[in-house]
Amino acid sequence: LLGVAASATAQNADQLPSWNDGKAKQSIVAFVERVTAEGAAGFVPEAERVAVFDNDGTLWGEQPLYFQLLFALDRVKAMAPQHPEWKDKEPFASLLKGDVKAALAGGEPAIVDIIMTTHSGMTTEEFDQIVRTWITTAKHPKTGRLYTQMVYQPMLELLSYLRANGFKTFIVSGGGIDFMRPWTEKVYGIPPEQVVGSSGKTKFEMRDGTPVLMRLPEINFIDDKAGKPVGVHHHIGRRPIAAFGNSDGDLQMLQWTCSGPGPHFCLYVHHTDADREWAYDRDSSIGRLDKGLDEAGIMSWTVVDMKADWNKVFTSEP
Amino acid sequence: LLGVAASATAQNADQLPSWNDGKAKQSIVAFVERVTAEGAAGFVPEAERVAVFDNDGTLWGEQPLYFQLLFALDRVKAMAPQHPEWKDKEPFASLLKGDVKAALAGGEPAIVDIIMTTHSGMTTEEFDQIVRTWITTAKHPKTGRLYTQMVYQPMLELLSYLRANGFKTFIVSGGGIDFMRPWTEKVYGIPPEQVVGSSGKTKFEMRDGTPVLMRLPEINFIDDKAGKPVGVHHHIGRRPIAAFGNSDGDLQMLQWTCSGPGPHFCLYVHHTDADREWAYDRDSSIGRLDKGLDEAGIMSWTVVDMKADWNKVFTSEP
Ligand SMILES: [Ca+2]
Ligand SMILES: [Ca+2]
Structure with a gap:
């Protein structure tokens, strides 16, 4: 036994x-x-x-950074051409200048703003497709x-x-x-x-x-x-x-x-x-x-x- | 084939x-x-x-009636001894007199009141046990x-x-x-x-x-x-x-x-x-x-x- x-x-x-x-x-x-x-x-x-x-x-x-936040930052860049107003609007303005640190200096409200802006306004199936494309192509900044x-x-x-x-x-x-x-x-x-x-x-x-x-x-x-x-x-x-x-x-x-x-x-x-x-x-x-x-x-x-x-x-x- | x-x-x-x-x-x-x-x-x-x-x-x-509502009515009766104030408070007063129709005459607000009162105020495990006891003992009023x-x-x-x-x-x-x-x-x-x-x-x-x-x-x-x-x-x-x-x-x-x-x-x-x-x-x-x-x-x-x-x-x- x-x-x-x-x-x-x-x-x-x-x-x-x-x-x-x-x-x-x-x-x-x-x-x-x-x-x-x-x-x-x-x-x-x-x-x-x-x-x-x-x-x-x-x-x-x-x-x-949390990978989902990196996804959101990529989305901000992809969506920017449709949002000329982001040029003068934080946290987007800093993000588009490549200054992630300044963008996130706004703390949780800035993060919620970035997430909400990039994660809503589309159907669930459209969002699913956006994630599928990103996850199979985007690369981690360090590795x-x-x-x-x-x-x-x-x-x-x-x-x-x-x-x-x-x-x-x-x-x-x-x-x-x-x-x-x-x-x-x-x-x-x-x-x-x-x-x-x-x-x-x-x-x-x-x-x-x-x-x-x-x-x-x-x-x-x-x-x-x-x-x-x-x-x-x-x-x-x-x-x-x-x-x-x-x-x-x-x-x-x-x-x-x-x-x-x-x-x-x-x-x-x-x-x-x-x-x-x-x-x-x-x-x-x-x-x-x-x-x-x-x-x-x-x-x-x-x-x-x-x-x-x-x-x-x-x-x-x- | x-x-x-x-x-x-x-x-x-x-x-x-x-x-x-x-x-x-x-x-x-x-x-x-x-x-x-x-x-x-x-x-x-x-x-x-x-x-x-x-x-x-x-x-x-x-x-x-929806069986869950019949459950809630049974709970009102079971809880009544701890709630002497229900004697004068609708929809409980009518329910305790056995007049379900009068109690539900208050429509959705009355039903929400009955559900909230009987379904909250305890832990999830206590509620689980209450449901288990009821479902294995309570009988349908018609059948x-x-x-x-x-x-x-x-x-x-x-x-x-x-x-x-x-x-x-x-x-x-x-x-x-x-x-x-x-x-x-x-x-x-x-x-x-x-x-x-x-x-x-x-x-x-x-x-x-x-x-x-x-x-x-x-x-x-x-x-x-x-x-x-x-x-x-x-x-x-x-x-x-x-x-x-x-x-x-x-x-x-x-x-x-x-x-x-x-x-x-x-x-x-x-x-x-x-x-x-x-x-x-x-x-x-x-x-x-x-x-x-x-x-x-x-x-x-x-x-x-x-x-x-x-x-x-x-x-x-x-
Ligand atoms: Ca974790
Ligand atoms: Ca149904």
């Missing part, structure tokens, strides 16, 4: 080849084996094996790679490993739900109906006799911080048993997941590898991990040290 | 034993065979086989049966038939999302994450050091009429290829589904059987089917004549 268990462990471990053997990998495998062991005390029926993943900084990179090549290989393996063990995997991101859906199925194996995110309002209307959903310049829901468990409940309707994040924006989702009555698993990805990726945590304006790191220590959540735990970072690396 | 096709048709038809052979049943089977025929022009990959179902009047009864026994047998068969053919089945209801989720998996085989409905706002907070989601007395989303395609897009993120409803409240969802670029199927359940169920359409205040019936004629959507098309109505019948 011990032999069988050991062999099952070895087999499971093989499904995570980009993870170095260490506490993080061991804790993942131990959890999965616990909840899938039929007849044992920790067994969780398949229908309840819900795992939720943050996206930016957890499944793909998020530096030097020169497609953004989908900056997905973390170890996390892809983890998604597959969980699904192979009967988990349903969801994205729960502060990013835009409709910015992610056009490509998450192909890239992560996560279908649109399992993507939760921030959203603007949409409106059903007839356009030349054809029904369309128009994207309005109005916030519907912000899926971040205390909004994450709300988004999880609204979309999924049951409490996850495993949650994966990388910042304080995920803290409440991890708290919600890991205060459930049965077995549960919470994990933070800690960006510690300035050579292969980026190193940042408590003082970063993007993906700040401060309170979450303290809570992880108190609650004994798993913390992935990217530098030590991952032998490969991006899918696009050899 | 013709023999094989005919035999496949016969086999599929057998999965709908409560449906009499007629145009409605034939149109369902023809659609399913079309989208599942690999290599043929109408083939739809499994991931895109999304079917959406209205609930009240489509999957279970809705007379003499004396459990409400889950007033589910339509032909529609259960249809759900199973679609799933057996690779469809993912969703509920898209004007009813409360959290009122349905506690029992839809067991009764319909539809898990919580595939239920779309109306909702109130919830708020994440710590209660005695434990995270909870509190239900607030505030509307979040009304999943009815033009809200249905919006709810479909928000939760599912792709356009369904099949939609099933019974009232004008479903019209926009059917329009959205049946204006898609590929094969699509729209069906209205028409309540025509006053003996076995209820007969109502254009003039009913509950489940009004007026514009929808006209549109179904114009668009050649399938209309089920309950009396003629179903040889069995409720699951609880012999």
